[in-house]
Amino acid sequence: MHVEVKVPEIRLRQAQTQPEGRSGSEKNPAQAPRDGHSPVRRFLLSRGNSAVADRGFHWLMVLCALSIFGIVALIVWELLKGSHLAWTSFHFEFFYKSYTNTFDGQTSYWDPVNGQFSAVPFIYGTLVSSFLALMIAVPLAVGVAIFLTEMCPRMLRGPLAFLTELLAAIPSIVYGLWAVFELVPLLRVHVNPLLTQYLGWTGLFKDDNPTGLGFVAAAVILAIMILPIISSLTREVMTAVPHSQREAVLALGATRWEMIRMGVLRNARIGIVGGIILGLGRALGETMAVTMVIGNTPEIHKSLLSNGTSMASVLANEFAEAVSDLHRSALIEIGLALFIVTIIVNALAQLLVWAVTRGAPAEAH
Amino acid sequence: MSTGQFQLRSRLRGATDVAVTTLAILATVVVVTPLVAIFAYLLVKGAASLNVDFFTHVPKPPGELGGGMANAILGSGILLVLASAIGIPIGIGGGIFLAEFGRGSKLANAVRFTADVLNGVPSIVMGVAVYGLVVSQQHSFIPFSGHFSAFSGGVALGIMMIPTVCRTTEEMLLMVPHAVREAALGLGVPNWRSVLSITVRTASPGIITGCMLAFARVAGETAPLIFTALGNQFWSTSLNEPIAALPLQIWVYALSPYDDWHRLAWAGALVLIVLIVLAVSLVRFVTSRGVLKGTS
Numbered sequence: 106m107h108v109e110v111k112v113p114e115i116r117l118r119q120a121q122t123q124p125e126g127r128s129g130s131e132k133n134p135a136q137a138p139r140d141g142h143s144p145v146r147r148f149l150l151s152r153g154n155s156a157v158a159d160r161g162f163h164w165l166m167v168l169c170a171l172s173i174f175g176i177v178a179l180i181v182w183e184l185l186k187g188s189h190l191a192w193t194s195f196h197f198e199f200f201y202k203s204y205t206n207t208f209d210g211q212t213s214y215w216d217p218v219n220g221q222f223s224a225v226p227f228i229y230g231t232l233v234s235s236f237l238a239l240m241i242a243v244p245l246a247v248g249v250a251i252f253l254t255e256m257c258p259r260m261l262r263g264p265l266a267f268l269t270e271l272l273a274a275i276p277s278i279v280y281g282l283w284a285v286f287e288l289v290p291l292l293r294v295h296v297n298p299l300l301t302q303y304l305g306w307t308g309l310f311k312d313d314n315p316t317g318l319g320f321v322a323a324a325v326i327l328a329i330m331i332l333p334i335i336s337s338l339t340r341e342v343m344t345a346v347p348h349s350q351r352e353a354v355l356a357l358g359a360t361r362w363e364m365i366r367m368g369v370l371r372n373a374r375i376g377i378v379g380g381i382i383l384g385l386g387r388a389l390g391e392t393m394a395v396t397m398v399i400g401n402t403p404e405i406h407k408s409l410l411s412n413g414t415s416m417a418s419v420l421a422n423e424f425a426e427a428v429s430d431l432h433r434s435a436l437i438e439i440g441l442a443l444f445i446v447t448i449i450v451n452a453l454a455q456l457l458v459w460a461v462t463r464g465a466p467a468e469a470h
Numbered sequence: 471m472s473t474g475q476f477q478l479r480s481r482l483r484g485a486t487d488v489a490v491t492t493l494a495i496l497a498t499v500v501v502v503t504p505l506v507a508i509f510a511y512l513l514v515k516g517a518a519s520l521n522v523d524f525f526t527h528v529p530k531p532p533g534e535l536g537g538g539m540a541n542a543i544l545g546s547g548i549l550l551v552l553a554s555a556i557g558i559p560i561g562i563g564g565g566i567f568l569a570e571f572g573r574g575s576k577l578a579n580a581v582r583f584t585a586d587v588l589n590g591v592p593s594i595v596m597g598v599a600v601y602g603l604v605v606s607q608q609h610s611f612i613p614f615s616g617h618f619s620a621f622s623g624g625v626a627l628g629i630m631m632i633p634t635v636c637r638t639t640e641e642m643l644l645m646v647p648h649a650v651r652e653a654a655l656g657l658g659v660p661n662w663r664s665v666l667s668i669t670v671r672t673a674s675p676g677i678i679t680g681c682m683l684a685f686a687r688v689a690g691e692t693a694p695l696i697f698t699a700l701g702n703q704f705w706s707t708s709l710n711e712p713i714a715a716l717p718l719q720i721w722v723y724a725l726s727p728y729d730d731w732h733r734l735a736w737a738g739a740l741v742l743i744v745l746i747v748l749a750v751s752l753v754r755f756v757t758s759r760g761v762l763k764g765t766s
Binding site: 146159162165170173186245246272274276277285336387392397417436437 | 483484486487490491493494495496497498500501502504505507508511512559560561562563564566567568570571572577578580581583584585586587588589590591592593594595596597598599600601602603606618629632633636648651652655656660661662663665686687689690691692693696697700717720721724725732735736739742743746747749750754
C-alpha cells in the first residue's frame, strides 16, 4: 500500500529536477543511468523483503554469464596443455619446417609414422581454399545484398531473404554430401577441363588430378557456405544507412547505381568489410564439407586442381586415430593455431560490424 | 561541356545502371541455384531411399543390403537432450544477466563480445577442447571421463549452444517494455520472481525459438563429435559408451564405397534437413508474426 502512494511522488520529483530524465532514458539507452534502471524501478528494487533471494538470483545469472569466459579459458587451457609436447619438440619450426625424404629425396611435411610433423601444408591449404572461396563469394554476396535492399520488388524480398537464411542453416555435412556426389563430378567433367584450357598458362590449373577433388572443389563449396553470412551482414549494414543519404544523392540527379555507390556502399563499406572478414573466419574453420572434397593429401602443389588438405580437415581425419602421443600433440597444436587465427579474425569482424550498426537507427528498412 | 559530350556521358551512366542491375539479378540467380539444386537432390535422392526400415533398423554389416539408422537417430536424440540440458539453462541465465542486470556495464559488453566471438570458433576446436577435458584422462570430478563416450559428445554440443542461446535470449528480453517490469515490482513481487515469471514469460516465444535455432544448429554438427561421441554401429543408450549420431553416420556412409550406404546417407541428410528447416521456419513464423512486436 505504502509503495503505491509513494511512486507518483518520486516520479514527480524526478520530472521536476530532470525534465527529460525518465522518458529520455527509455528512448535512448545510452543516456540511461549506469545500472540501466529508471528511478522508479530503482526505488522499487531498493524496497521489499527478498534481498537475499534477489542477490542470490543476481549472482547465479552472473555466474551463467561468466561461463562464457570459462569456456574460452577451458579451450585455451586444454589446447595449450595438449600441444605442450609438440611445442617442446619443434618450437616455431613447426610452422615452417620441411623434411627431405631419405630414399627419393622428395620434400615431405607430414609423416606421422616416422615422427615428421610440420604444419606448412595445412596452413597453406586453409589459406588457399579460404581466399579462393572469398574471391568467389564476395562479389556474389554484395550483388545479392544490393539486389535485395535496393532493387528487389517487395514481394520477392521476404522469400529470397528466407532462402539465404536457409542456406546458412544447412549443416556442413549435407553440403559435403552434395559436393561429393554432385559438385565434384560436375567440376571434373565440365569445369576443370575448361579451366585448364583457358587458364592453364598461369600454371595454376593443371588437370593432372582425375578425381575432381582438390582446392577448387573445396573453394566452391566453401563459397556457397559463406555466401549467406556475408550477404546477410552486408544487407544489414546497407539497411542501416539512413534514407536521407539515398534521397540526397538521388536529388542531385544520380542514377540508381550512382545512388547505391555513393549513398549506400560508401557509407556501409566498413560494415561490409566486417561481414567479409566474418565470412573468412567461417571459411578458415569450416571442417566437414572441406574434408570431404579437398582430397586430404599433406603436400603442396602449385596447381589449384591438385589434392590438398586444411588445418580443420587433418584434425577431423587423423585425431581419433593418432598413432603416437607426439602425433596427437602436433594435431592439437594445429588446432591451437586455428583457434588463435579464428579468434583474431572474428574479433576484428565483430568490432567492424559493431562500429557501423551501433549508431544506426533501429527502424531503418 | 558540349551537348554531345553531355549526352554521351548521360547515356553511359544509364548503361552502367542497367549493367549493374543485370549483374545484381544475375548474382542472385547464381546464389539461389545451388540452394535449389541441393534441396532438389536431397528430396529426390532422400525420398527415394527413405523407408520404414530406415527408422526401425540398425546398420547392416558392410556389403549387406538394407538396414537403417535407428541407432543414429536415437543417439542424436540422446546427445541433443544432454546438450540442451547443459546449454539452454546456462545460456538463458547469461541472457538474463545481459538484459536485466548488466545493461550498459563493462562486464556485460565483454560477455556479449566474447559470446559473439565464441560463436565463430570452429566446432572442431570445441571437439579438441572437450577431448582434452573429458575423453583424454580420468578426472574424479567429471563423470564418464577417460574414454570416448556419449556424455563427452553431449558436453561438446552443449557448450556450443551457450553463446547462441545467450545472445538470442538477451535480444528477446530487451523487447519487453519497462512498464511490465515496473508493474510487477510495484505489486511487491521480488525481483527474481518478476524476472522469471513476468519478463522471461513475456519473451518466452522468442526465447523458445532462439533455443530451437541453437538446437537445429548443433543437430547438424559433425566435427565436435568425431573424437568425443565417436560413433557406433550398434544400439547403445549408455552415456558411458561411444554412441552413434546422424551427422556422424552420414559422414561415414558418404565416404564408403557401397552404393547402399550412399543411399542411406542421402536419407539421413533428408531427415536432418527436414528437422532443421522446420525449426528455422518456426523461428521465422514466430518472429515475423509479431508475437513480440507491439509490446515494445
